[in-house]
Structures are given as structure tokens and as C-alpha cells.
Amino acid sequence: MHPKNLAIQTFQQKFGAPPAFVARAPGRVNLLGEHVDYNDGFVLPAAIDRATYLAFSPAASGETRLYAADFNESACFTPETLESKTEPDGKAMAEWARYPAGVMWALNRASLDTPALNGVFSSDVPRGSGLSSSASVEMSFGVAWQKLGGWEITPMRMAQLGQQAENGYVGVNCGIMDQFASACGEAGRLLYLDCRSLSWQTMPLPDDISIVVADTSIRRKLTTGEYNRRREACETAVRLLKEHLPGITALRDVSLEDFNRLCVTLPEEVEMRARHIVTEIERSRQAIPLLESGNLARFGGLMNECHLSLRDLYQVSCPELDVMAMLAQSIPGCYGARLTGAGFGGCTVNLVKNEHTSAFAQDLTQKYTEITGLQPEIYICRASAGAGLVEF
């Protein structure tokens, strides 16, 4: 059943009446600008047409009662039980409930009212595969409390509060991109975000192009250490390059020319990591005129270059991601393919001409399974609108 209908039906069963409202918030995929958010770079995500749907009504009881239809689990909290991450009866809050509770926490800290609600939610954003199911859950609750609280903030502000929820309450160190894309998405458009100034704009994605996400089915645990080491290498690069370029505060400020001149002063590993960042930021700058003029062939070429850079310089790929990206690049109708997200497993993102998408998906699945023995998941997506209330 479609998650929207499941949320509505389950709401009726659990609360004995139809919901007053339904909120929708999409997942996202990033097309270019990988690992550059913490280097003040540019990212190019799109909200996708897979989303979390939250059916909700105001609750008179003062307690927010939630039901996660995809887990068949309920949870309950109030502003008073938030700090202790417990339910009113004292039991520990379920992990999934920390995302909505975190949103309440972040909104309250910003002095935004979060009236108690009864809610049921369900999602077709796959969990934990890098399409940001967590941000979609957060943004659906942001929309709900905005409606019931009677206040209004910009989608970007909502995204920031969602990020605070995830950083400060759930305890996950994510950047702003996920919540930003879920909150600010536009149908048929890519988003272009400057991670330093947070200014953003949209870019056209031609109607005849689909975003195809291919999940390797590989999940690597304990990648946080690798991630932190990459961040440290970037910081080291800035510190060392600062001796020659005193004005810089992030790798964003280093031109490719300066980098090529000064890279001999860096230890080898630091140089490799920083070269990925500097070239990736350069690629994302080049992407703008290409997208504006609809030159998907050259934009796809930048995606392919990005994969090689992530594989060879940033070293966050894995054999399954490499197989998936290389196979895709050789299939007709595919403009570009690369790993997306933090790496070490998860998904690739591919730009594919509409008329080729089914053949592409079949071909990719078959060849990937032949080589790896694994069964991939393929999601054919369209760029979609950001979070909001929907008709039902």
C-alpha cells in the first residue's frame, strides 16, 4: 500500500477518526559535491519522489502519541519528557521516536510552539541506504508542528532546526544538506546549495531524464572513524596551506592553481584528500552553466569524474560501488554514474534518459548480480517538491 494511504488508514484504526492533516516530506539524493559540505563547498542534491507521510490531528491530552506504521510501534512524549528521552511512564524512548522528539526539542529551543498531536507515519524512503529517510521523518514533523503551532518559518530555517534535532538530540553528526533538500525541493529541479552562506537556487533537470538510484545492498559498519579521519585530513590541509595562503579558512578558498603550486608542501595522504575536495568544488562550479544550458552529457561526465576522485583520492568507495558505477557508465542512455553519500557501501546515483530507464535497471541488476552475487535494489526517481501539507 502507498505510505500515504497506509498512514491515513492506520490513523483511522488507532485514533478512531480520520486525520485532520497529512504532511509529506521527501528523501533526497546528491548528484554532485560529495564530502564538500564540511569544506564550505557546494552540493547539488534533489528531493526525490519517495517520502514520509504523516497523518496527524491536534491532541487534547497534552501528550504527543505516535505510531510508526512501518515498525508497528507506538511512542509517546511531552515537552517535559524530552530531556530524559523517556516516555511519560518512564520507559526509554524508541530509537525511531527520537527523530520526531528531536524536532520538538529543536523547535522548542527556538521558542516555537509544538502543540500535542496524534500522528501515524509511514515512508517509502528506504532506511539507512543514504536517501535520508531520517531527514524526511524530521521534516514531516516540522510541517505538522508549523501547522498546529500557527507560526511560520522559511524552509531553510526548518531544515536548520531539523539538523539541530539530529545533531543535538539524536546524536548524529550530519550536515545541512539532507534536511535542506527535503525542505526546499522543487519538482523537476535540482538544488544548488552554497554550504558556507546557505544561499541556494534551483537548476533545471530536463523532463526526459530520470534519477536512478542503485543500492549495492552493502552496508559497512564502523565508518564513522574513516569519516572523521577524512575531516581531519581536510583540516590539516587548511592549516598547512594557510602558511602560504593566509586568507583561507576552508578548502573552498583554495583555487586549483594555488593547490597545484602548493601541494608539494602537503603529506601524501593529506594531499590526496584535499585534491578531491578542491577538484570536486571546481566540478560543482562547472556544473552550473552545463545544467543551465541542458548539457547533460558533460554534466554526467563530471559525475563520472567525481566517482574516480572519490575512489582514488578520497578513498571512500568499495568494490561493489565501483562495479555498480562502472557497469552503469557502459549501459546506453546513462549520462553519468557515481557513488553517492558518505561511501563504503550504500547507493550509486545515475542520470538516465527516460526511454532507457527500464532496460537500464534490468541490465544493471543482471550484470551486478552476475559479478557480485548480490541482489541490488533499483529506484527510478523524479526530482520532487519539498516538504508540505498534501491533499488527501
Ligand code: ADP
Ligand atoms: P538514512 O540514510 O536513511 O537517513 P539514518 O540512519 O540517518 O539513515 O536514519 C534511519 C533512521 O531514521 C531509522 O533507523 C529510524 O530510526 C528513522 N526512520 C526512518 N524512516 C522511518 C520510518 N519510516 N519509520 C520510523 N522511523 C524511521
Ligand code: MG
Ligand atoms: Mg539520515
